[in-house]
Amino acid sequence: MDRTAVDAKIRELAEPFNKKGVTITEETTFANDLEFDSLTVMDFVAEIEDEFDIIISMNQQAEIENYGQLVDAVTKLQAD
């Protein structure tokens, strides 16, 4: 799956978690812009992991602050 396809899929998965309907750009941050708390993060990560059959460890999550970084990481992980 290329980056565009990964992006489209993650956007779809993010929708139910984006309670305030924030417009998601590459720079949108999960903690500040989307206001995800740790439980939301866990559920959202689990959805992505199951969809792409990958593991995004806590160590990797710590490096991901915005949406663009997430798409990059998932694109790389699912290609491996």
Next chain:
Amino acid sequence: MSEGIIQPDQPEEIEGEGKDLFSKFDDIIALREGLLSSGQEDPFNLVMEKVLSPTRAICNGRDTILLGTYNYMGMTFDPDVVEAGKQALADFGSGTTGSRVLNGTYQGHKEVEQALMDFYAMDHAMVFSTGYQANLGIISTIAGKGDYIVLDIDSHASIWDGCAMGNAEVVPFKHNDIEAMEKRLKRIPEGAGKLVVLEGVYSMLGDIAPLKEMVAVAKKYGAMVLVDEAHSMGFIGENGRGVVEQAGVIDDVDFIIGTFSKSVGTVGGFCVSNHPKFEIMRLVCRPYVFTASLPPSVVATAETSIRKLMHGSNKRAHLWENSKTLHKGLKELGFQLGTEEPQSAIIAVIMPDLEKGAAMWEALIKGGLYVNLARPPATPANMTLLRCSLCAEHSEEEVGEILSIFEQAGKAVGII
């Protein structure tokens, strides 16, 4: 995704003096001040002026029933336990002033480790200065770079801190969800070392893990299994060895972590294992090496207590009766509880919010009952909980009294 660092809207910066490193705590300071400004008694600053027994103390000047101490088996005032401590204090002095691997291993440390091996019928036992350090030390040491730790999202802080201190990849799964755990194990790259970390009893809601299924799944994927049995030792399982014993999987787990600060009634932590190379831990585990060992009086009280717990079946039965009676009574009063049925000696009463929870805590303490107030972020799903932990020494009458204090407080606060 990293969690946002809590910062005030306008950080106070004094020019030329650098930023106050404490400004990151402003939100929590404000939350606390807001709570206390209403005249609320501080739930996190209770002083016990006198401790009368495992179930009674004078708290903030009031005669109080203790229902939040984790003193499950009521060993703290056991005459044999107290006597053993006094004798060791007289014979070996007040402290060891040294590490277990240098001058800090006395006869008593070997004896308490032997008592643990006998209690669990395992080959190796290693005693740490606290339960927190046992998790911190074992987890951070055995799971290294390139290894994977798969753990329940509701794990205790000491488990998370053990993960953070090590270099392994950390992969959490949804609480008690066998399928979510299996999915993650399945995705771990071939050849990587795997450690599954579980708890027998989860202390926030008092629920137990489906260990029979979970341990089987972990073994299927070749993972080593560590189970924290801090909240079950002494009363769950036929010999009080914990949920692993009750579930019939004690021989399949690689490490059991436990503590002396609950059923055993003093302080300290341990790991027991049948791993043939386990003893090397004593040299490579930093939280074991770089700290002073437990005082002689503490290991003597722990040893005596552990040996008495082996024969504690009557006390165990009474503790279960207490747990069932309290659970049933609270449910009938209309309180919302953490579990449908009592699964352990912890009964969590779910509060609608922090304000009501704090008000309820205060009403209980003024009525003569101490419970733990637990609030986010230490709680699952951001719940505010009043956590009750029962003791084998609570009498039937005391449990009745506890229920009537809960009823009065719940009505006064408007929760029931």
